[in-house]
Amino acid sequence: MLTYTTYSEAGGVGKTTVGAALLETHASHGLDVLAIDMDQQNGSLTYLLDVDAPRDDSQADNIVRHMIDRPKGPLQDLILETDYGFDLLPSHNMLENLEELLTRAQRMADDLGEGDEFDPYDRLRQVLLEAGVPQEYDVIVIDPPATAGPHLYNAVSATRSLVIPVEPTGKGMQSVLGLEELVDGLEDRLEAEIGVLSAVPNGIGRTSDQERYLTEIRDRGYPAPVALRDRSSLFEGCWDQQCTPRHYVTEHRDRQRDHEMETLEKIDELAATIEEVGGL
Template sequence: MLAYTTYSEAGGVGKTTTAANLAVAHARAGLKPLVVPLDPQDGDLSRLFGVDGKRKKSVDNLVRHMIQRPNGSFDDLIQTKEGVDIIPEHNMLGSLAEYLRREKEQAEAMGEAFGMHSQLLRVLRGADVNDRYDVLICDPPATEGPHLYNAINATRSLVIPVEPSAKGDAAVQGLESLVAGLEENLDINIGVLAALPMDFKDTRDQREIINDIPYSTPEIIGDRASLMEGCWKQQCSAYCYIREHRSRRREYEIKTLAQFDRLARQLEQQVGIEAPNPPEPGDVEHNVITP
């Protein structure tokens, strides 16, 4: 199984839209992806895909499963959009650190161990996600904490959206220290599958920054603010937005879809996955999936 977390220390670099569009790119090729978004704020992946509805505390959600108090089965958590299975975010994610801390204290009082940063991995293993899915994508918030640590512990790999600016460059450098610290604290190895420069305007400074990124950058996404804003407005991927909501198709936006398709194939190849029905990169009508 291909498993990765989309993460950047800098906010607003397209982390969530990257996760969403790569998930659909995998699905378009005939693979079965599961996306686990972990961001408690309103502008989350659940909202992007239009599955952000049930937020009451009594509703079963991923946090309840992580603290071993589920109100139903894991499968009942899942909603599907554009061929992608999604576990919607819930308000309880905002207090995840507190919930996990309480469980740890109770476990230790009983002489038991409770790994605060391994609970998502435990839940996914219990649901046989590794056998049932081809791709697992986690989308945590940009801040450090149990959301990020659980995501990385479950996937062990990163795809890093990068803003080609001094701010983005600093975030990449900070990420190297973060990865090293997580590897030591969690006793795991973490790989970076790719960095994805976003909002590229082809300036000299941006080219220099991209050349200095210490990770593979197989694709570089240009300034696509209008396309990505349209995705949020219509609550869908870029593929669906161009296919169903654009009155005319713009060549540069089709190029962006092709880039997500190619990046998805490159990520799959790194773990030896061969997609059964890969599209011609950027073919909007290929394998259209009805939600």
């Protein structure tokens, strides 16, 4: 089974768009795929895929209710089919208060003498295991927000692997260094090794500085089997039409553009490499 979290400390590097492209590609390879959207922001994977989920309904069951032991039904009832061949456990506005709600749940567990069994940073993994979700899928990908906190910690605890979109700039390299410190801290807390399946340099231009940063990313030991050129028009089009990159190219372009087809081919290569590294 393959599990990973798509994450970057820097915003605007195409984390969610690249994640959606990988999800669709894994599914096109004949794998059963689940995406879990842990991003509380409106511009989340759920929004990008135009999935009709009751994220504004405070009474609706959602992943947070399960994480704080207040579910309203089976976890499987929350999982929706998408138009792209994979399933989605959607985002909900209750994620905005996840840290506060987990703290309250931890306090309740302590009061009941069950505090040792309730780890607020490991709840997502526990909920998925208890529901038998890992047995139903070949690939599980979690998309958290681009900020450190309980959303990210739960995602990493559940997957133990990362795919890191990164911008080949000085700012992007600083986010890589910050991520290394974050991973070290998470490994200490979780007492488990966290692997990087791939870095995904995104927005590569043709300047010598960007080529130097690309080399530095690989020199730091991050596997980066493909590097994506600047595809602002493609990625912005995906958000405008609320769809994956492949769907945008095939359904919303009036003609085939070679550079966009090249990008889709690179994403296919990346997905295949991640599957191989992940043991599929």
